[in-house]
Amino acid sequence: MDHRVEGFPFDVLKDPMYVGSTVTFIGASLWYESPAGLLISLFVYIAYMIALRFEGCVSLFSFPRVAYWSDRKLSE
16 A cells, blocks of 8 residues: 555544544443543543554655555565
């Protein structure tokens, strides 16, 4: 893959996997009426936001590198 996916669901949300996971945690805690589950959901959301700060930087730098190496392999 030489570029970032821009089709659905990535055209609606930047990181749909993390949003979906967080919503699943919130939904389960509401379903089971668990205040502790809501706190865990908040913790998960914060952990994902911290992870996204690092993951976004890495993926922005990796796509140009992948394109560079795939172009080199085609030309050799």
